[in-house]
Amino acid sequence: MTASPLSAHLKALIETDGPLTVARYMREALLHPEHGYYTTREPFGVAGDFITAPEISQTFGELIGLWCAAVWQQTGSPTKIALVECGPGRGTLMADALRAARIVPGFRDAIEVHLVEASPRLRALQRETLSGTDVTWHDTVETLPNAPSLILGNEFFDALPIRQLIHRDGMWRERCIVQDAGNDALGWSEMPAPADLVRLAPSALIPAEGDIFEICEDGRTVAEQIARHIAHCGGAGLFLDYGHGKSAFGDTFQALRGHQYVDVLEKPGTADLTAHVDFDALLESAASGGCTCFGTVTQGQFLTALGIEPRVQALVGKASPAQAATIRSGARRLIEPTEMGTLFKAVAIAAPGVDALPGFGPPRNRSMRETGAFSG
Numbered sequence: 001m002t003a004s005p006l007s008a009h010l011k012a013l014i015e016t017d018g019p020l021t022v023a024r025y026m027r028e029a030l031l032h033p034e035h036g037y038y039t040t041r042e043p044f045g046v047a048g049d050f051i052t053a054p055e056i057s058q059t060f061g062e063l064i065g066l067w068c069a070a071v072w073q074q075t076g077s078p079t080k081i082a083l084v085e086c087g088p089g090r091g092t093l094m095a096d097a098l099r100a101a102r103i104v105p106g107f108r109d110a111i112e113v114h115l116v117e118a119s120p121r122l123r124a125l126q127r128e129t130l131s132g133t134d135v136t137w138h139d140t141v142e143t144l145p146n147a148p149s150l151i152l153g154n155e156f157f158d159a160l161p162i163r164q165l166i167h168r169d170g171m172w173r174e175r176c177i178v179q180d181a182g183n184d185a186l187g188w189s190e191m192p193a194p195a196d197l198v199r200l201a202p203s204a205l206i207p208a209e210g211d212i213f214e215i216c217e218d219g220r221t222v223a224e225q226i227a228r229h230i231a232h233c234g235g236a237g238l239f240l241d242y243g244h245g246k247s248a249f250g251d252t253f254q255a256l257r258g259h260q261y262v263d264v265l266e267k268p269g270t271a272d273l274t275a276h277v278d279f280d281a282l283l284e285s286a287a288s289g290g291c292t293c294f295g296t297v298t299q300g301q302f303l304t305a306l307g308i309e310p311r312v313q314a315l316v317g318k319a320s321p322a323q324a325a326t327i328r329s330g331a332r333r334l335i336e337p338t339e340m341g342t343l344f345k346a347v348a349i350a351a352p353g354v355d356a357l358p359g360f361g362p363p364r365n366r367s368m369r370e371t372g373a374f375s376g
């Protein structure tokens with residue numbers, strides 16, 4: 001049984017437009033105005049489909065808030081700075097970051113909060129979580145104000161639609177979604193791949209028969225837009241997500257419902273759909289937008305470098321034994337290699353001239369503007 005309210009709509013789309021790319025399918029399944037996953041469901045937490053770092057431990061947002069404060073100071077403590085979050089979910093990370101921001105004199109007063117969120121339902125939740133805070137919402141990063149900006153995203157890029165190339169008989173084809181003949185189910189098909197997509201496959205990797213390469217065009221576009229904004233207005237960006245540090249082959253398109261992996265084509269609109277982030281590609285786009293790039297470092301390394309252990313100790317000191325156990329196990333979950341510590345990674349980008357950022361080693365590129373290669 002694969003039907004869902006979205007199934008009829010997808011069937012009609014396939015009848016009129018032909019096979020759907022994975023990206024088109026993902027976009028419809030996640031953000032369809034009536035039946036999309038983010039527009040209709042409560043994805044987060046124990047009762048939802050998945051749980052994210054800010055929902056596991058308050059230390060996550062707090063440490064990111066302190067990271068922002070340090071970068072603000074590093075960039076000369078501007079009197080106004082946009083604190084931006086892309087895909088803020090329930091708004092928990094932002095709330096925790098703003099609480100921590102108050103510790104650093106002058107920082108909280110300099111902050112203007114901007115959220116980039118596609119789902120009206122989640123915007124309403126964010127408004128609740130952040131009640132008492134002035135917030136401006138945006139559909140895309142293109143309308144952010146012309147001010148120095150700190151731009152955050154946790155599990156944002158993994159939600160952006162991917163396309164899949166598959167290697168067959170020595171050439172790339174595109175995996176697409178069709179209506180299975182004879183029944184109502186959706187199925188897979190392989191179509192000729194457009195040349196502009198094939199051009200994005202990595203030339204340094206030699207594919208074997210059946211290898212899949214995933215391309216997140218929207219992710220590349222957004223990363224470049226964010227980088228242009230930061231390169232032009234000043235500031236930095238910090239993105240945490242699961243994925244691979246080096247571009248690689250593999251099918252990482254996945255669906256989660258009720259904390260279980262399910263078939264990506266089953267009951268579209270009722271499960272969260274994501275793919276691993278190709279951090280190499282993300283940072284390449286950010287570099288072409290004019291930013292200096294840092295990372296990847298693992299989430300475990302990053303949070304440890306920012307001081308998650310002392311923060312846990314401070315919280316535990318004021319907690320009951322039961323609360324202390326929850327605080328400790330939450331933090332462990334974020335940093336342990338067998339939990340989220342290694343699969344999840346952090347990258348950062350910064351305006352030209354910023355040579356170091358807290359939690360990261362030396363930059364992997366100098367910005368293209370500094371090397372004279374950037375003309376924008």
Ligand code: SAH
Pocket residue numbers: 038044052053054055086087088089090093116117118119122139153154155156159160
């Ligand atoms: N950062 C949150 C939520 C992650 S889920 C957390 O860590 O808990 C992904 C978030 O991105 C959701 O808020 C979803 O609505 C939002 N989102 C997905 N696609 C988007 C798009 N194209 N533009 C803006 N937001 C998007």
